[in-house]
Amino acid sequence: MTVREFISLFEQQKNAFLMQNIIGEGQTGVLEEFESWLKENHPGQEPVFEDKKTKKARTGAKVKKESKKTEKQDFSLYLDNIMDEAQKALEEKGLQINCISLGKAMGLRETSKCIKIFNDVNIFYRIGKSLPRKGKYQGQNIMLIELVMDGYKSSIFLPLLSKQAEIERRLGIPVEREMPHIENVGKYRFKLYFPLDNSGEYGHRPWKIGKILAEFICITKELLEELGCVKG
Numbered sequence: 705m706t707v708r709e710f711i712s713l714f715e716q717q718k719n720a721f722l723m724q725n726i727i728g729e730g731q732t733g734v735l736e737e738f739e740s741w742l743k744e745n746h747p748g749q750e751p752v753f754e755d756k757k758t759k760k761a762r763t764g765a766k767v768k769k770e771s772k773k774t775e776k777q778d779f780s781l782y783l784d785n786i787m788d789e790a791q792k793a794l795e796e797k798g799l800q801i802n803c804i805s806l807g808k809a810m811g812l813r814e815t816s817k818c819i820k821i822f823n824d825v826n827i828f829y830r831i832g833k834s835l836p837r838k839g840k841y842q843g844q845n846i847m848l849i850e851l852v853m854d855g856y857k858s859s860i861f862l863p864l865l866s867k868q869a870e871i872e873r874r875l876g877i878p879v880e881r882e883m884p885h886i887e888n889v890g891k892y893r894f895k896l897y898f899p900l901d902n903s904g905e906y907g908h909r910p911w912k913i914g915k916i917l918a919e920f921i922c923i924t925k926e927l928l929e930e931l932g933c934v935k936g
Contacts, residue, residue, distance in 0.1 A: 779815060779833055782910060786831065787817060789914025790921075797922060821925065824935050827853045827860060829921055831913075833900070839883065847898040847908060849917055851924055854891045861892035863931045864924065868894075874923050875916065896920060 787803060794801055802820040816832025834848040853861045865881070871894070872879050880895045881887070896916065898908050928934045 783815070783817060783832070785910035786914045786917065789911045790917040793915050793918035794921065797918075799922065799925075801921070819921070821921065822928075822934050825856065825860065825933075827851065827856060829917070831917060841897055841899065845900040847900055847913065849896040849898075849913075849920060851894040851920070853893065857890070857892055860928065860933045863933055864894070864928060867927045867931070871920075871923055871927070875919055877916070894924070 791801065791803075799821075803817055816830060819829040819831070821829070828851075830848075830850045830852055832848060834846045836842050836844065836846060853864070868879055868881075875896075877896060880897065882891055882893050882895075898913060900908075925934075
């Protein structure tokens with residue numbers, strides 16, 4: 705089998721596989737990279753036979769990949785704008801945060817960021833995009849803000865849970881928690897949900913989400929200090 709025949713056969717089999725299997729976002733990367741590597745290292749060796757069905761699948765996969773890449777880049781910028789607004793609001797209150805951004809350090813686009821503010825306990829805030837598989841937001845693109853308190857049921861989560869109504873009153877929006885079967889394995893979170901437009905438009909203004917994130921951090925930090933759960 706020649707290199708040209710191998711590339712052509714590989715591309716056909718890849719497209720047949722993608723058409724017959726439900727592949728999640730980001731799971732086709734290795735196949736795409738390998739195909740690109742083959743073509744870069746063997747220029748001019750494009751497929752010599754391809755039926756209409758395969759060509760349509762290949763073209764559709766390429767368009768879908770480019771669309772996802774653009775959306776991911778747009779969301780990364782949107783997320784950066786939110787963090788800028790949150791940091792400004794927090795600085796006005798004299799509060800400094802440590803934003804953990806591994807993606808930027810590695811030159812990658814991001815779909816979430818972690819915010820560390822407490823030094824004596826390993827709890828943190830997280831903001832990013834989510835696609836819940838269960839619950840009332842099932843199948844929806846969501847902007848999710850979380851306070852992650854995994855492993856701190858008695859010392860942090862339960863005391864703060866007693867203040868849930870106060871947090872909601874001061875924020876003006878619902879504060880939700882994990883489903884029981886998730887909490888049963890030691891994962892305790894407070895969550896703020898913001899449904900995103902499935903067309904790719906982010907209807908919530910960055911300044912608005914940024915200010916809510918800043919308020920959520922300030923309110924929960926204040927209450928945790930009052931409860932004696934963290935050091936001031």
